[in-house]
Amino acid sequence: MNLGAYRPVLADRDTRNALLLGFLIRVPMWAGAVILTLHVVTSLGRSYGEAGLVTAASTVAVAVSGPWRGRLLDRIGLRRTVGPSLVVQVVCWSVAPWVGYLPLVAFAALAGLFVVPTFSILRQVIIRSVPSEQRRTALSLDSSATELSFMAGPAIGVWLATSWQTGWALLVCELTSVAAGFVLWLVNPPLTSGSADASPERGPHDEQGEGARGEAVAAPTVPAGERAPRSVRGLVTVPVAAVLLAAACSTLVLSGTDVSIVAALRSFGATGSIGWVLALWGAGSLVGGLVYGAWHRSLSVFWLLGGLAATTAPVALALGVPSFAVLITVSGFLCAPTITATVEQLSRLVPERFRGEMMGWHGSAMTAGSAVGAPVAGFAIDHGGWPWGFAVVSGLGVLIAATGWLASRRGGRVAASRTAPGPGAAPAAPPVGVAPTDSERGLPAASMGD
Structure with missing residues (x-):
């Protein structure tokens, strides 16, 4: 760090x-x-x-x-x-x-x-x-x-x-x-x-894309016999959709946790503690975000989502306000890193000229996750008590994180088996959720850019 x-x-x-x-x-x-x-x-x-x-x-x-x-x-x-x-x-x-x-x-x-x-x-x-x-x-x-x-x-x-x-x-x-x-x-x-002002102008290289300093970058080629990733308007490919799903699931866990915190503290007869407990939860996320930003490498979106979901489950075991406050602070540690990882990964998967739209899709995915998480947790609380609110959203988060991680691993193995790069061939793209390194891009660190 x-x-x-x-x-x-x-x-x-x-x-x-x-x-x-x-x-x-x-x-x-x-x-x-x-x-x-x-x-x-x-x-x-x-x-x-x-x-x-x-x-x-x-x-x-x-x-x-x-x-x-x-x-x-x-x-x-x-x-x-x-x-x-x-x-x-x-x-x-x-x-x-x-x-x-x-x-x-x-x-x-x-x-x-x-x-x-x-x-x-x-x-x-x-x-x-x-x-x-x-x-x-x-x-x-x-x-x-x-x-x-x-x-x-x-x-x-x-x-x-x-x-x-x-x-x-x-x-x-x-x-x-x-x-x-x-x-x-x-x-x-x-x-x-690639522009000096905030109003981008379309140039002759727009169909190919732009590099870090506005230079033309050739569109990625697909080997003979291979199919290009399916996409919507050339923008939402399968890897992009996987990251958007992870973003939606992260807010599903967070909004479900939010509802469950209120239910738990009401059950403990400590409604007046809701404000400072939520602040502790946010403080845990704040510290986690700062630590992740100072970390020496990026982590997989799915590993972070899985960690966020897994650390949410133990909150259901709290026996009173003190233990609840400690466990909820710990569960907040991976909130900010998970959301940061989804934004970072999308910025690497999507061409710069589509970034505004993709950030819009990212926001919509997170909003959709929030809209689903609260009622799911509420239903679980109504039928099983406040611990089930944490347990259900945690279980969904772990399930989606594991599915996404396995899919990205399988995709990486399939790509490796189908392509046999010769001397001077471009290196394979990293799995979804893992930021490419300088060496994978084939560029020295000094020339790195978006």
């Missing part, structure tokens, strides 16, 4: 700005989500189930918009994508706090459909700003900053909602998020390494 690896990453101005902007944008985003629920329950006098429907409408809209907004980033650039979103967000959240329940559902869905794709934008900026060998470290910092914002945002949201009228708290929080998005529009950071 080399903590000095963070020094050159933080020395880059674009990376520092992206990390700071990410934190400033995400804090009001998390706070707004909490305030929205409290607004429906307290100010509108509705049930928690109805509050959940508002959140669900917004979540589904965000999931649908992810690939679409990402494709716009690839095609027309940051400003032309974000500008209309800012207008829609201002209109929606200026009106939504003062309307009834059904109009609020509609405004929340519309705002979700035109959400500013901040996660996609900032991760593209970070990937573009650092050399390939520093990518994992930079993305780990982004994951750690996300954990910090997650620890701060809900607490600020609860404080605002209890100090002010929820309508005003919702208005201030959402417009603060829009203001942070406007700063992103104003800064207009470049998203790709």
Whole structure:
């Protein structure tokens, strides 16, 4: 482990700005989500189930918009994508706090459909700003900053909602998020390494792809008698789909754990401990992300997912709040590394000119996992008690991780048996979930890039 690896990453101005902007944008985003629920329950006098429907409408809209907004980033650039979103967000959240329940559902869905794709934008900026060998470290910092914002945002949201009228708290929080998005529009950071601005132009080499510094890179060839990997629009190949499945499963485990934490602490009669226990869970993820970023090599997506799921299962054995707090902190250790690994691996599997759309698909996969994990854990808790919430999502995570790992191993053996490279032949691609080394790319470390 080399903590000095963070020094050159933080020395880059674009990376520092992206990390700071990410934190400033995400804090009001998390706070707004909490305030929205409290607004429906307290100010509108509705049930928690109805509050959940508002959140669900917004979540589904965000999931649908992810690939679409990402494709716009690839095609027309940051400003032309974000500008209309800012207008829609201002209109929606200026009106939504003062309307009834059904109009609020509609405004929340519309705002979700035109959400500013901040996660996609900032991760593209970070990937573009650092050399390939520093990518994992930079993305780990982004994951750690996300954990910090997650620890701060809900607490600020609860404080605002209890100090002010929820309508005003919702208005201030959402417009603060829009203001942070406007700063992103104003800064207009470049998203790709092959262009000087954030609006990529298609050149004569687009069909082949671009290298780290904009040079043309020949499209990969397929040996005679071999079939190219099946794909959707040349983008979602089988390896990419496997990583997206791992991303979805990671949030399935995390959202199921979230619900199970609340159920467990209510069972212990310690509802007041929910806030600081969730903070411990986030702190474990924060430490894990920093350790992974300083680690000497990348790890398989499926190994990390399996570890995340396996360390979640022992939480079901807790006998009280103290042991529960210790076990949940340990289970958080692999949260940020797993998500970081999915982003890093996708950035290596997908050409740069499609990266915005792929980050959108990644966000949609994680949103879908979250949407599945919570009800699955809830069903298990209703029928077997809170320990079964942890056990079920852990079992699903281990199963999917093992299946993905075995499939990647089998794919590697099949590829090795079918290809017999001669002198000067290109080296075989690494299995899914394992980042290629410098030697596998056939390039010295000094020339590495995306």
